[in-house]
Amino acid sequence: MTQATDQAFYDRADAHIDLANQQIEQREDLGKVSASMTFAASRFNAWMSARTFKSGPEMAAARDELVKYFCEQYRMMLEDNLDEHIEHFDRYMLGKEG
Structure with missing residues (x-):
């Protein structure tokens, strides 16, 4: 991260x-x-x-920005975790040290 x-x-x-x-x-x-x-x-x-936020309309005005932020954060974390599992697949999934 x-x-x-x-x-x-x-x-x-x-x-x-x-x-x-x-x-x-x-x-x-x-x-x-x-x-x-x-x-x-x-x-x-x-x-x-x-x-x-102070109101629903105020929150609605920021909706797209909120979605973008959370999607970017999730994508970054998912990519990091996928890369880690790819790199350490044998250890994580097969119990092999190496």
């Missing part, structure tokens, strides 16, 4: 991943867990964004 992050950032992310892993262990479909996690992130970000 290009932004400086502290350990608490990763700890919070890991807590969400741990919950998703628990749901998968309870025989929930992997795709459904992923969809729920994505929905939760988008819902939280919409709520968090709404807190910074």
Whole structure:
């Protein structure tokens, strides 16, 4: 990631991943867990964004900018994580050190 992050950032992310892993262990479909996690992130970000505005029309005026920002952030994080999993595929997916 290009932004400086502290350990608490990763700890919070890991807590969400741990919950998703628990749901998968309870025989929930992997795709459904992923969809729920994505929905939760988008819902939280919409709520968090709404807190910074005084009215619906004010928020509506910033809608496109908000969508662009969150899509760019998601894309950057997804690309970083995909690259990491490609680089370390054998270790992450096959349990091989190397």
